[in-house]
Amino acid sequence: MPTVVRRYTFRLYPNKSQMSKLFEARRLHCYLYNAAISQRKTDYQYFSKSVTYLQQQNALPAFKECWPEYKELNSQTLQATLKRVDLSYNRFIKGLSQKPKFKSIRNYSGWTYPGYSGWNALTQGKHGQVRLRDLGITIRMRGQAKQWGTPTTLTIIYKPYLNQWFASFTVNVEVPNRKFGSDSDLKYESILSIDLGTETALTAYNGQEFLEIENQRFTREAEKKIKSASKKLRRKRCPNYKEKIKASQRWKKARKQVSLLQRKVAEQRKNWQHHVTTDISRRYDIVVTEKLETKKMTRKAKPGSKRKRQKAGLNKSILDVGFGTLNKMITYKVEAKGGLALFLPTRKIKPSQRCPKCGTVHKDWADLSNRYHVCRNCNFENGRDKSSVMVMYNVACQKQPGLGTRLESKTCSCGGNLRELPCSIVDLISSTSKTGKHTGSMKQLGEMKRQKSQQHKKSLGHLETPTSQKLG
Ligand SMILES: [Zn+2]
Structure with a gap:
């Protein structure tokens, strides 16, 4: 059986002495983080040297001699904290984010155990305890995982x-295992195509009927309340740490009110998403949808744009539905039962511009205000979202006119057998769905190290042979 990686979060219930140990460890990790940034900064500024992760990691033992309180902490967690610095610098160098800053303890979230050592999860997926061996504490925790397996890392x-x-x-x-293959019993009825939108949050098509789900607009309903709460917050005395002004009690209270409201909206949205995606993944084996780029879609309007407010409204609707999260949820839920989630490359397929019946691409259909489509070629007419889900459904079944030949040429060993066809689409998707933004995880680092040491051995071997020949 193939394995996948899931993340599950449990709430911890530490007692007083455990809490103080947790706070102490967090403080130490925060100081280490800042120390690592400081070293990188000064070395670059004064000696124009850039410090690598490995240099910092190798300096850890000496660091511990100076600061003996770090000896108690698990050494892998310290490495993971240094890795956080490295990752944020890599992101900065690649132009993906701002220059890493010192973090105040207020904004420092915690630490990671990147491997098996230093901790135990005393649970079978529901409640239980977690043991942090370096701190010598066992903390009660509550929470539930849908499916439990072998825990690998802990944060x-x-x-x-x-x-x-x-x-x-x-x-x-x-x-x-995935259900398709030679002895597949997959049928057409179990394919569903989905289009996410702002008017109707979700339009789906299963070959016979359409399913439409209204946008709930959580943010907008709660917006008034959040606005008035944050206005109250602005009128209280806020903290200014540079000028040593403490936050007033009323400010703290007001801030809690705002964050509670925001949290409520988030929970509502999450609940709705889980309902929708669970329902879909129970009933269908293959789910087809467009590959989205939410980040680009929800970008702010350009400065000076006349349609600033409209764009802000559209962004809110997109984020209300939670396009990205919905897709992720559908994927893991469908895969959990052996199904498949397909993400079609929008540019190749053009679902919103293509006529589902004859396959003609109409460029004017791309305009978002055009809600109802009539084909000039075959007079097919339908709503915008509906026709685009029909196209996606047809693509998944390999019967979309205008695209069929291209897909067929990609068909793999199943020889165009419609029942097994997802393989051909899997090829198409897998070639497009990978995005390269990796900046080097702990895992990759380990592999790099291994490669390096092997290369080192090899180069030593090369050096040795010629000298021995000469000697001989
Ligand atoms: Zn047509």
Whole structure:
């Protein structure tokens, strides 16, 4: 059975002495983080040298001699904290984010156990305890995982606004094999195509009927309340740490009110998403949808644009539906039962511009205000969202006119057997769905190290042979 990685988060319930140990560890990790940034900064500024992760990692033992309180902490967690610095610098160098800054303890979330050492999860997926061996504490935790497996990493998180601690595990979970293949019993009825939109949050098509779900607009309903609450917040005395002004009690209270409201909206949205995606993944084996780029879609309007307010409204609607999260949820839920989620490359397929019946591409259909489509070629007419889900459904079944030949040429060993056809689409998708933004994880780092040491050995071997020949 193939395994996939899942993340599950449990809430921790530490007692007083455990809490103080957790806070102490968090403080130490925060100082280490800042020290690592400081070293990189000064070395670059004064000696124009750039420090690598490995240099910092190798300096850890000496660092511990100077600061003996770090000896108690698990050394892998310290490495993981240094890795956080490295990742944020890599992101900065690649132009993906701002220059890393020192973090105040207020904004420092926690630390990670990147491997098996230093901790145990005493749970079978529901409630239980977590043991942090380096701190010598066992903390009660509550939470539930849908499917449990082998936990591989642990991240301890503190949320200052809530004053709550969390344990976030990555777990290797076994999922059933994909259903297709030679003895597949997959039928057409179990394919569903989905289009996410703003008017109707979700339009789906299963070959016979359409399913439409209205946008709930959580943000807008709660917006008035949030606005008035944040206005109250602005009128209280806020903290200014540089000028040593403390926050007033009323400010703290008001801030809690705002964050509670925001949290409520988030929970509502999440609940709705889970309902929708669970329902879909129970009933269908293959889910087809467009590949989205939410980040680009929800970009702010350009400065000076006349349609600033409209764009802001559209962004809100997109984020209300939660396009990205919905897709992720559908994917893991469908895969958990052995199904497949397909993400079609929008530019190749053009679902919103293509006529589902004859395959003609109409460029004017791309205009978002055009809600109803009539084909000039075959007089087919339908709503914008409906016709685009029909196109996606047809693509998944390989019967979309105008695209069929191109897809057929990609068909793999199943020889155009319609029942097994997803393989050909899998090829198409897998070639497009990978996005390269990796900046080097702990795992990759380990592989790099291994390669390096092998190369080193090889080069030593090369050096040795010629000299021995000469000697001979
Ligand atoms: Zn047509």
